[in-house]
Amino acid sequence: MQYLPNIVFAIILITGFGFFIKNISKLIRNIKLGKSVDRSDNKAARWKNMAKIALGQYKMVRRPVSGVLHVVVYLGFVITNIEVLAIIIDGLFGTHRVFQPILGEVFYGFLIGTFEILAAMVFVAVVVFWIRRNVINIKRFLNKEMKGWPKSDGNIILYFEMVLMTLFIVMNAADVTFQSGGIGNPISQFVYPLFNGFSSGTLHLIEQSAWWIHIVGILVFLNYLYYSKHLHILLAFPNTFYAKLKPKGQLDNLEAVTKEVQLMMDPNADPYAAPAEDAEDEVPEKFGASDVTDLNWVQLMNAYTCTECGRCTSSCPANLTGKELSPRKIMMDTRDRMEEVGKNIDANGGTFKDDGKQLLNDYISPEELWACTSCNACVQECPVNIDPLSIIMDMRRYLVMEESAAPQELNMMMTNIENNGAPWQYNQQDRLNWKDEE
Amino acid sequence: MIVPTMADMMAQGKQPEVLFWVGAAGSFDDRAKKITRAFVKILQQANVNFAVLGTEESSTGDAAKRAGNEFLFQMQAVTNIEVLNAYEVKTIVTCDPHSFNTLKNEYASLGGNYEVFHHTQFIKKLITEGRLSIDDSVLKNKRVTFHDPCYLGRANDEYESPRDLIKRLGVNLTEMKRNKSTALCCGAGGAQMFKEPEKGNKDINVLRTEDALETKPEIIATGCPYCNTMMTDGVKFKEKEAEVAVLDIAELIAQANNL
Numbered sequence: 001m002q003y004l005p006n007i008v009f010a011i012i013l014i015t016g017f018g019f020f021i022k023n024i025s026k027l028i029r030n031i032k033l034g035k036s037v038d039r040s041d042n043k044a045a046r047w048k049n050m051a052k053i054a055l056g057q058y059k060m061v062r063r064p065v066s067g068v069l070h071v072v073v074y075l076g077f078v079i080t081n082i083e084v085l086a087i088i089i090d091g092l093f094g095t096h097r098v099f100q101p102i103l104g105e106v107f108y109g110f111l112i113g114t115f116e117i118l119a120a121m122v123f124v125a126v127v128v129f130w131i132r133r134n135v136i137n138i139k140r141f142l143n144k145e146m147k148g149w150p151k152s153d154g155n156i157i158l159y160f161e162m163v164l165m166t167l168f169i170v171m172n173a174a175d176v177t178f179q180s181g182g183i184g185n186p187i188s189q190f191v192y193p194l195f196n197g198f199s200s201g202t203l204h205l206i207e208q209s210a211w212w213i214h215i216v217g218i219l220v221f222l223n224y225l226y227y228s229k230h231l232h233i234l235l236a237f238p239n240t241f242y243a244k245l246k247p248k249g250q251l252d253n254l255e256a257v258t259k260e261v262q263l264m265m266d267p268n269a270d271p272y273a274a275p276a277e278d279a280e281d282e283v284p285e286k287f288g289a290s291d292v293t294d295l296n297w298v299q300l301m302n303a304y305t306c307t308e309c310g311r312c313t314s315s316c317p318a319n320l321t322g323k324e325l326s327p328r329k330i331m332m333d334t335r336d337r338m339e340e341v342g343k344n345i346d347a348n349g350g351t352f353k354d355d356g357k358q359l360l361n362d363y364i365s366p367e368e369l370w371a372c373t374s375c376n377a378c379v380q381e382c383p384v385n386i387d388p389l390s391i392i393m394d395m396r397r398y399l400v401m402e403e404s405a406a407p408q409e410l411n412m413m414m415t416n417i418e419n420n421g422a423p424w425q426y427n428q429q430d431r432l433n434w435k436d437e438e
Numbered sequence: 439m440i441v442p443t444m445a446d447m448m449a450q451g452k453q454p455e456v457l458f459w460v461g462a463a464g465s466f467d468d469r470a471k472k473i474t475r476a477f478v479k480i481l482q483q484a485n486v487n488f489a490v491l492g493t494e495e496s497s498t499g500d501a502a503k504r505a506g507n508e509f510l511f512q513m514q515a516v517t518n519i520e521v522l523n524a525y526e527v528k529t530i531v532t533c534d535p536h537s538f539n540t541l542k543n544e545y546a547s548l549g550g551n552y553e554v555f556h557h558t559q560f561i562k563k564l565i566t567e568g569r570l571s572i573d574d575s576v577l578k579n580k581r582v583t584f585h586d587p588c589y590l591g592r593a594n595d596e597y598e599s600p601r602d603l604i605k606r607l608g609v610n611l612t613e614m615k616r617n618k619s620t621a622l623c624c625g626a627g628g629a630q631m632f633k634e635p636e637k638g639n640k641d642i643n644v645l646r647t648e649d650a651l652e653t654k655p656e657i658i659a660t661g662c663p664y665c666n667t668m669m670t671d672g673v674k675f676k677e678k679e680a681e682v683a684v685l686d687i688a689e690l691i692a693q694a695n696n697l
Contacts, residue, residue: 249593250543322639374628375588396506413632421496422462
């Protein structure tokens, strides 16, 4: 029975990682529901973007308060998690602070001391985040789409981090031997006196409990990611890597349309030609997007990456002037619908069964789509290079090319372009009149 | 004014150094036509050998594309590219950032490869090459703020050329709180120019005009005919048209150089 804790630990660890892998494979499956898009070009620029934007948090600090706090939490979280490695080894082999003798008292003390200070800083930053979300009225946390689960989700993540950081400090504070060493305990030494008068048995129990809850907490948190907006801690990296490199103003030219236009413009094309043999089985390509499966995989990965910070929405001219459009909601809706489609596929043995719903209308209304000025403020603001504008444009394409459902004034504008080469009803022959008008 | 067309040029066996793409607003909108004429005067002062397409120019398709009509966009693009390539056009300048963006970025994959300049970039180039100078005495110390067009700024990362020209005017440039990459849209982009806005609590151009008025300007400088319309309407809405003028950078330079 001596090995019981080790076995229990191994089982917890395997279960935790097992579920995580299962969730991640589901996530990848869902992202692959999207259409293909080639982002294999210019690897050097892509690595650079990832290093600068995801790793280097370059765009975060454009808003200094939340940016700097975020850097603290990010660094603290990443660095203190090195400790998890020690925890896993201790747990599996029944050792205690396995790296202490290997690294030497002083260096080990230095490392743990650094972790303690970082943990305390993370704790403080997270408390400030909580205050920003719940006490101070910061507008971007109060938009319509943030009611209910998104708000709870944000807070749950903060509680997780508070508890995990506290447990790390408590674990060190209750470790009598560690405290008596007097090194590497810059924070926990102030917690240690709270345990004054506790028996060594109780202290050991506290330390062990903190240790166990800490590692179980980390594994639970890891598995919480898939259900939460917090996936950005992983997806920010591929998301910045695969993000568009072209100028923000450049929209893609739909290839399916190019083919049709070439045919229309080709003077040698036979308009009465019989369709090719295999053409009857061919499903004509749908123009634009009405559901998540019409979007490409980068757009779907964008949706999973979004952490709902709302910087996009807080800079959107339409949203700022009270319109329904919120770029953040576009991303949240895309993710919700993708999850729905994913669950549908799981429930129907691997194939999607028509549920009579789609992203358009059931999640995103035409009113939202038509409010966009295509100004790219949302794309510019996103700290992880999400592109809500591309989804809006693809959905407009569907509305116009598949449903002919543009607002009346836009139909007039397009008719004018078709008839006289200008969005207004002017005669093409008058194009040069300006030169004689002064 | 004398404005040669590509057809004239070709008839004489000549090739201009640059094609001036006037754009629909610059050709037909009464306010924008003034910007067009101001820019032509600058080109003439710098002795630039330019031409326009005149009646052979047609909509770039930008508004159609952003309204979701990819068919119409590509039809326009392919037609325009045929004309441009027939005249062997290599270099294009335009006062419209939307045309600039579309011609520069979206025509290439359809067979139209050109070096495209926004007029502020082109004027800056003329100055660098010593072909043009700006008189900094006429508008000296005027309080000016500049509204970044989305399709020049964020869309194509060009923030400095317009500012460089404004500084050469000798004016006092004050930035709005939202400027360069954080600039607020005027509300016209993405085909909004041609429709009523969705319901909300304010018009975007009014919000942006408020940004501008906070800097207490005498002149709001623009670099886009659509921004110009939106800001002019915003200033009227705020009943400030007596104190604040909305002028394109080309118009400011034409004024400064007494053209």
